[in-house]
Amino acid sequence: MIKIVVICNVYKKIYHMLPKYKRVLLKLSGEALLGQNTNDPFDPKVIEQYAYDIKDVTNLGVQVAIVIGGGNIFRGVAGFLALLFFFYNIANIPLGEAMTFSKTSTIFTALLAYFFLKEQIGIKGWIGVIVGFIGILFIAEFDGSSLEKTDYLGILSGFGAALAYTSIRELRRFYDSRAIVLSFMAVGTIFPLIFMIISEFYTNPHLDFMLGTFVMPEARDWIFIALLGVFSTYAQIYMTKSYSLAKAGIVSTVSYSNIAFSIVLGLFMGDAFPSFIVLLGIILIVISGIMVSKK
Numbered sequence: 001m002i003k004i005v006v007i008c009n010v011y012k013k014i015y016h017m018l019p020k021y022k023r024v025l026l027k028l029s030g031e032a033l034l035g036q037n038t039n040d041p042f043d044p045k046v047i048e049q050y051a052y053d054i055k056d057v058t059n060l061g062v063q064v065a066i067v068i069g070g071g072n073i074f075r076g077v078a079g080f081l082a083l084l085f086f087f088y089n090i091a092n093i094p095l096g097e098a099m100t101f102s103k104t105s106t107i108f109t110a111l112l113a114y115f116f117l118k119e120q121i122g123i124k125g126w127i128g129v130i131v132g133f134i135g136i137l138f139i140a141e142f143d144g145s146s147l148e149k150t151d152y153l154g155i156l157s158g159f160g161a162a163l164a165y166t167s168i169r170e171l172r173r174f175y176d177s178r179a180i181v182l183s184f185m186a187v188g189t190i191f192p193l194i195f196m197i198i199s200e201f202y203t204n205p206h207l208d209f210m211l212g213t214f215v216m217p218e219a220r221d222w223i224f225i226a227l228l229g230v231f232s233t234y235a236q237i238y239m240t241k242s243y244s245l246a247k248a249g250i251v252s253t254v255s256y257s258n259i260a261f262s263i264v265l266g267l268f269m270g271d272a273f274p275s276f277i278v279l280l281g282i283i284l285i286v287i288s289g290i291m292v293s294k295k
Contacts, residue, residue: 019057019060019061019062021062022061022062022063023062023063023064023065024057024062024063024064024065025065025067026054026064026065026066026067027067028050028066028067054066072171072179072180072183072184073183073187074163074167075163075164075167075168075171075180075183075184076183076184076186076187076188077187077191078160078161078163078164078167079160079161079164079184079187079188080184080187080188080191081156081160082102082105082156082157082158082159082160082161082163082164083157083188084209084210085153085154085156085157085160085209086098086101086102086157088150088153088208088209089101089150089153089154089157092150093150093154094263094266094271094272094274095262095263095265095266095269095271096259096262096263096266096271096274096282097139097154097274097278097282098154098262099258099259099262100139100259100262100281100282100285101136101139101151101154101155101157101158102154102157102158102161103158103255103256103258103259103285103286103289104132104136104154104155104158104159104285104289105158105159105161105162105165106132106162106288106289106292106293107128107129107132107133107158107162107285107288107289107292108158108159108161108162108163109162109165109166109292110125110128110129110292110293111129111162112162112163112166113166113169116166117166117169121292124291124294125291125292127291128287128288128289128290128291128292129288129292131284131287131288131291132284132285132288132289132292134281134284135280135281135282135283135284135285135287135288136155136281136285137281138277138278138280138281138284139154139278139281139282139285140154140281141275141277141278149209153209164184165243168180168240168243168244169243172240172243172244178237180240181233181236181237181240184236185233185236195210195211196214198211199211199212199213199214200214239251239255253289253290253293253294256286256289256290259282259286263282
């Protein structure tokens with residue numbers, strides 16, 4: 001009887017040591033690979049310890065899949081969608097208004113930082129947020145009934161940019177600015193190709209901002225496309241670098257000069273001068289952005 005009890009106890013111990021799952025997915029953040037020296041994004045000793053721990057698990061017969069990071073992909077997707085909405089608006093509304101919608105990212109960045117990064121906004125910041133949303137209504141010329149598609153996409157372009165900027169503030173601790181830009185460029189190259197392929201088999205007028213018939217550019221157009229690629233690449237590099245080196249408030253304030261440049265360029269390209277209501281909305285958003293960035 002005693003032998004049976006002993007055998008049962010041994011069996012119970014062995015049973016509890018057996019793995020519950022045969023396959024597991026291990027997600028490691030970039031921060032998990034840091035050591036005491038935070039200047040180096042990868043600590044060999046930390047990686048070696050993880051390797052030993054994973055080996056112990058695999059010795060139990062468990063298949064382990066490892067995913068490291070992912071923040072760069074999230075930043076790339078958020079930034080790509082923001083630009084997708086922004087480019088659609090450039091083609092359908094005045095350039096100054098499209099740029100102003102995009103610059104609402106400062107307002108959304110402050111809100112995201114408040115809810116997810118636990119950063120305080122302050123009274124001045126909250127007033128700036130309210131002023132900014134009033135400015136959005138003015139630019140959209142909201143009459144109390146409904147918003148146009150370009151208004152929705154404009155707001156989403158600002159929100160998507162805010163997601164990208166907020167993620168940069170975390171990613172810059174682990175990655176070089178060039179790696180962050182490279183991830184954005186990779187997503188910005190792969191996703192349009194996917195949408196182009198889908199568009200050959202399916203189109204929808206409600207999704208014309210991402211699905212549409214491909215038109216081969218003319219010879220002269222390729223020059224402008226090449227220049228667009230060069231200037232936008234350097235803009236992304238310097239924007240990412242500025243957010244990693246300078247205070248976000250200073251960068252955001254200086255970046256509002258984009259709106260003035262956009263209005264002037266839009267006038268040269270045939271855009272009408274903004275109406276009083278729209279111009280007032282632009283001014284309110286600029287004031288809001290400065291208040292929020294200097295909270």
